[in-house]
Amino acid sequence: MNxxxxxxxxxxxxxxxxxxxxxxxxxxxxxxxxxxxxxLNEQLVDKLSHPVCFDNDCREGICGxxxxxxxxxxxxxxxxxxxxxxxxxxxKDGDTIVIEPWRARPFPVIRDLVVDRTAFDKIIQEGGYxxxxxxxxxxxxxIPIPKKNADEAMDAAACIGCGACVAAxxxxxxxLFVSAKVSQLALLPQGRPEAxxxxxxxxxxxxxxxxxxxxxxxxxxxxxxxxxxxxxxARMNREFLCAKVCSEE
Amino acid sequence: MVTLNSKIPQGxxxxxxxxxxxxQKLVNPANKxxxxxxxxxxxxxxxxxxxxxxxxxxxxxxxxxxxxxRRAHSIAAQGGVNAAKNYPNDGDSIGRLFYDTIxxxxxxxxxxxxxxxxxxxxxxxxxxxxxxxxxxRDYAGMLDNxxxxxxxxxxxFYAKGQTGQQLLLGAYSALSKEIKAGTVKMYERKEMxxxxxxxxxxxxxxxxxxxxxxxxxxxxxxxxxxxGGYGNVYFLSTNAMNSNGSAAWQCYKKGACFANPCxxxxxxxxxxxxxxxxxxxxxxxxSLRNDGRIWVPKNIEDSVAIRExxxxxxxIAEENRDYYLERRYPAFGNLVPRDxxxxxxxxxxxxxxxVGTGQAVYxxxxxxxxxxxxxxxxxxxxxxxxxxxxxxxxxxYETPMMIYPAVHYTMGGLWVDYELQTTVEGLFAAxxxxxxxxxxxxxGASALMxxxxxxxxxxxxTIQNYLSSEIYSQPIPTxxxxxxxxxxxxxxxxxxxxxxxxxxxxxTFQKELGHIMWNKVGMGRTAQGLQEAIPMLKALxxxxxxxxxxxxDTNSMNPELEKALRLSDHIELAQLMAKDALHREESCGGxxxxxxxxxxxxxxxxxEQFMYVAAWEYQGEGVEPQLHKEELNYEFIKVQxxxxx
Ligand SMILES: Cc1cc2nc3c(=O)[nH]c(=O)nc-3n(C[C@H](O)[C@H](O)[C@H](O)COP(=O)(O)OP(=O)(O)OC[C@H]3O[C@@H](n4cnc5c(N)ncnc54)[C@H](O)[C@@H]3O)c2cc1C
Ligand code: SF4
Ligand code: FES
Numbered sequence: 045m046n047x048x049x050x051x052x053x054x055x056x057x058x059x060x061x062x063x064x065x066x067x068x069x070x071x072x073x074x075x076x077x078x079x080x081x082x083x084l085n086e087q088l089v090d091k092l093s094h095p096v097c098f099d100n101d102c103r104e105g106i107c108g109x110x111x112x113x114x115x116x117x118x119x120x121x122x123x124x125x126x127x128x129x130x131x132x133x134x135x136k137d138g139d140t141i142v143i144e145p146w147r148a149r150p151f152p153v154i155r156d157l158v159v160d161r162t163a164f165d166k167i168i169q170e171g172g173y174x175x176x177x178x179x180x181x182x183x184x185x186x187i188p189i190p191k192k193n194a195d196e197a198m199d200a201a202a203c204i205g206c207g208a209c210v211a212a213x214x215x216x217x218x219x220l221f222v223s224a225k226v227s228q229l230a231l232l233p234q235g236r237p238e239a240x241x242x243x244x245x246x247x248x249x250x251x252x253x254x255x256x257x258x259x260x261x262x263x264x265x266x267x268x269x270x271x272x273x274x275x276x277x278a279r280m281n282r283e284f285l286c287a288k289v290c291s292e293e
Numbered sequence: 294m295v296t297l298n299s300k301i302p303q304g305x306x307x308x309x310x311x312x313x314x315x316x317q318k319l320v321n322p323a324n325k326x327x328x329x330x331x332x333x334x335x336x337x338x339x340x341x342x343x344x345x346x347x348x349x350x351x352x353x354x355x356x357x358x359x360x361x362x363r364r365a366h367s368i369a370a371q372g373g374v375n376a377a378k379n380y381p382n383d384g385d386s387i388g389r390l391f392y393d394t395i396x397x398x399x400x401x402x403x404x405x406x407x408x409x410x411x412x413x414x415x416x417x418x419x420x421x422x423x424x425x426x427x428x429x430r431d432y433a434g435m436l437d438n439x440x441x442x443x444x445x446x447x448x449x450f451y452a453k454g455q456t457g458q459q460l461l462l463g464a465y466s467a468l469s470k471e472i473k474a475g476t477v478k479m480y481e482r483k484e485m486x487x488x489x490x491x492x493x494x495x496x497x498x499x500x501x502x503x504x505x506x507x508x509x510x511x512x513x514x515x516x517x518x519x520x521g522g523y524g525n526v527y528f529l530s531t532n533a534m535n536s537n538g539s540a541a542w543q544c545y546k547k548g549a550c551f552a553n554p555c556x557x558x559x560x561x562x563x564x565x566x567x568x569x570x571x572x573x574x575x576x577x578x579x580s581l582r583n584d585g586r587i588w589v590p591k592n593i594e595d596s597v598a599i600r601e602x603x604x605x606x607x608x609i610a611e612e613n614r615d616y617y618l619e620r621r622y623p624a625f626g627n628l629v630p631r632d633x634x635x636x637x638x639x640x641x642x643x644x645x646x647x648v649g650t651g652q653a654v655y656x657x658x659x660x661x662x663x664x665x666x667x668x669x670x671x672x673x674x675x676x677x678x679x680x681x682x683x684x685x686x687x688x689x690y691e692t693p694m695m696i697y698p699a700v701h702y703t704m705g706g707l708w709v710d711y712e713l714q715t716t717v718e719g720l721f722a723a724x725x726x727x728x729x730x731x732x733x734x735x736x737g738a739s740a741l742m743x744x745x746x747x748x749x750x751x752x753x754x755t756i757q758n759y760l761s762s763e764i765y766s767q768p769i770p771t772x773x774x775x776x777x778x779x780x781x782x783x784x785x786x787x788x789x790x791x792x793x794x795x796x797x798x799x800x801t802f803q804k805e806l807g808h809i810m811w812n813k814v815g816m817g818r819t820a821q822g823l824q825e826a827i828p829m830l831k832a833l834x835x836x837x838x839x840x841x842x843x844x845x846d847t848n849s850m851n852p853e854l855e856k857a858l859r860l861s862d863h864i865e866l867a868q869l870m871a872k873d874a875l876h877r878e879e880s881c882g883g884x885x886x887x888x889x890x891x892x893x894x895x896x897x898x899x900x901e902q903f904m905y906v907a908a909w910e911y912q913g914e915g916v917e918p919q920l921h922k923e924e925l926n927y928e929f930i931k932v933q934x935x936x937x938x
Pocket of ligand 1: 333334335336337338339356357358359364365366367368369370371372373374456457483484485486519520521522531532533536537539540576701702723724725726737738739740741742744
């Protein structure tokens with residue numbers, strides 16, 4: 045199939061960006077979206093231009109590195125997939141595809157479609173862990189964990205940190221991302237001792253880094269490629285309230 | 294010239310590690326603060342090492358290519374991690390895990406290392422549970438296990454089909470805690486370009502900032518390379534796009550021996566190649582072989598009809614299917630080790646029985662669905678089935694999956710002694726980057742185990758034995774001539790690459806390299822093929838340096854330049870792989886020389902001549918590398934022909 049691409053090009057964080065239009069031809073429907081961009085980049089190299097920069101690594105939906113705003117939706121038109129898992133069979137011959145980077149204040153553009161998501165790491169550094177160090181821990185089976193809790197914790201832990209939730213949210217809120225980590229650890233006995241401190245510190249950091257408030261539109265849940273549930277946000281709110289009440293006592 | 298000293302502690306196998314720990318030198322807390330350690334790579338090995346060293350009190354700097362340490366390639370591991378817990382009470386033990394690993398590696402690994410690996414495997418599980426890794430559990434709330442290739446016990450711990458992700462996020466969380474505490478400094482999007490030696494010791498690295506192109510210098514009293522494997526030399530592999538063997542290659546060129554480069558693991562269950570635009574291959578976890586049955590049609594006419602679209606796999610009656618693994622290996626069936634399963638698939642396809650493009654076999658879940666019900670199969674493999682469907686647009690609940698072997702893992706890597714130190718003093722290697730504990734073939738779920746063993750439980754001890762003698766070494770300013778020279782060499786290399794302004798893109802060369810390697814240094818190797826590969830690779834290298842075209846600039850983000858730099862190293866590494874494969878006149882594990890097989894087509898080792906680790910030492914540009922042999926002595930295990938029948 046033949047396609048027209050409108051791609052956001054921006055030299056660096058300070059430069060003014062613009063859309064450029066490109067054409068790609070003879071794209072196989074079995075080709076992945078990123079492979080289609082590889083083909084475009086081969087063309088650009090051929091014409092001695094600078095290839096389009098876009099982040100990617102695993103190309104199987106697990107590392108969270110890819111992330112493009114495609115025709116107005118983070119990770120494109122399919123639900124529950126990352127950009128790298130999107131295939132061209134989803135598009136039609138003659139389509140025009142608009143490709144942009146995540147747009148959110150805490151994720152500044154580095155170049156073209158690449159943004160800086162280190163803000164997520166900073167939030168995790170505030171408490172997205174159990175404070176154990178290596179060694180001196182009990183046997184793995186010493187504390188039984190109800191299967192239901194373990195499964196729910198796993199579902200929350202499946203977040204790949206891609207940032208689509210932030211990009212999808214009109215307030216650039218990071219609630220879904222933060223609540224996924226808070227929930228995972230809140231559901232496990234290992235995470236309980238630090239639960240109150242954790243949720244407060246992570247939420248404070250999130251606010252400090254300029255992520256917006258949650259106004260319950262749940263665009264995040266709809267666009268999350270790992271289908272992280274909004275119930276995590278509810279759990280985090282409970283944890284947060286509880287932590288506040290307890291610390292005020 | 295180096296001499297290989299594996300530094301294996303004396304004494305009975307089961308006491309070596311305990312004894313080592315009791316005898317080794319430690320660094321006291323006040324001195325730890327004065328010692329700088331550089332860790333390159335944030336995969337399981339790097340992240341766990343940095344977190345553990347930081348917690349001990351060392352000053353750690355850690356580097357990675359990606360935008361966040363959480364994205365290292367380890368994240369993609371699906372199936373699970375082994376440990377000798379014996380929770381299912383099915384007869385597992387440290388001894389058995391040790392034995393299975395040595396045997397799985399076709400008797401080409403070091404006994405003492407493998408025993409230590411099996412010993413610390415249990416600590417890994419405990420550590421990860423304590424970090425909040427949500428391993429799968431049974432209804433009693435206890436940890437669940439599954440079985441994997443090459444073992445008759447269930448010793449694999451898993452977190453859905455995302456074990457690597459959860460283990461890496463565990464290590465990343467430990468790392469994050471240390472970053473917050475200030476003991477570890479994290480540097481993202483900085484690629485190591487060279488290791489700097491001062492007076493023969495590793496004293497730092499040169500990095501390139503992938504956002505600004507800036508070259509930077511970093512000092513460390515010791516350098517740990519945990520940069521993963523080099524499977525991407527084959528272009529198409531299951532490795533992530535940015536996985537590369539470049540850093541290990543730079544270490545090699547600075548004097549660290551490279552061991553067994555020809556030992557490459559080809560994984561049997563990957564989604565087959567379907568187009569020349571393809572950028573990578575996707576693994577379907579080995580755990581699928583627990584319930585999936587592998588087959589091709591018994592009659593060649595049926596295979597032809599399927600390939601031509603006249604028949605569907607579901608049209609082939611049970612009696613006309615050849616479950617060739619069950620037929621050839623009744624004891625292990627579909628769970629034979631990877632090298633064996635891969636070769637068996639190639640054998641059937643080469644004989645004309647392949648399906649799809651001809652380079653594919655079926656992995657069928659219909660009997661599992663009948664036996665367990667669709668729900669149970671979905672609970673076990675749902676996400677993998679989904680992934681398969683997303684890529685191929687076929688529903689594995691209704692029609693069998695198609696799979697074919699693909700390059701997956703590299704057992705070869707930097708030679709290290711018992712302390713994980715390379716032949717360069719102060720330079721350590723961990724995880725897939727070292728030649729490690731897997732001999733000529735790695736068993737499933739053992740790479741995660743090894744990466745975490747190295748990082749959490751081995752390096753934090755062994756590196757101290759080295760650092761204890763460094764407490765009087767003042768930090769070396771990065772203005773000394775050695776750093777100047779290293780940075781200058783990198784700058785010149787980049788300038789040279791950019792100035793070629795040729796006509797062929799980097800990808801063209803990547804694909805050509807992959808093509809040569811897959812065809813001549815792939816699953817079935819011959820002396821003739823290897824002898825052809827060597828001049829082809831030499832010509833490719835010349836062509837690359839004369840005709841590569843890299844567009845864009847050097848002082849901003851430029852993925853073409855990044856790829857070109859890694860590729861330039863991969864071409865040279867490929868040359869060494871071919872050389873090593875040619876010299877090893879035997880078949881063992883992942884290295885299958887067609888001249889050396891039994892009448893039944895099984896790998897035939899030559900223990901008399903080749904029971905050694907081949908460690909290659911760089912001698913300079915254009916000069917043949919020197920081969921050093923570390924003889925392998927099996928004191929505790931009886932060496933046998935590997936038999937899975
Ligand atoms: C698809 C897939 C599935 C797998 N499944 C399993 C499984 O189920 N069980 C199992 O045991 N094993 C599995 N493996 C193997 C296992 O995942 C890897 O061997 C292991 O994770 C390697 O870990 P590592 O820490 O050594 O390196 P990696 O995770 O590869 O990390 C390398 C790190 O080094 C960095 N780096 C590389 N070069 C440089 C440089 N020049 N400068 C700076 N940083 C650099 C990278 O950014 C990265 O952070 C699987 C592998 C694949 C490909
Ligand atoms: S919650 Fe979903 S969208 Fe947000 S970072 Fe995690 S995986 Fe991405
Ligand atoms: S590239 Fe890893 S999730 Fe898309």
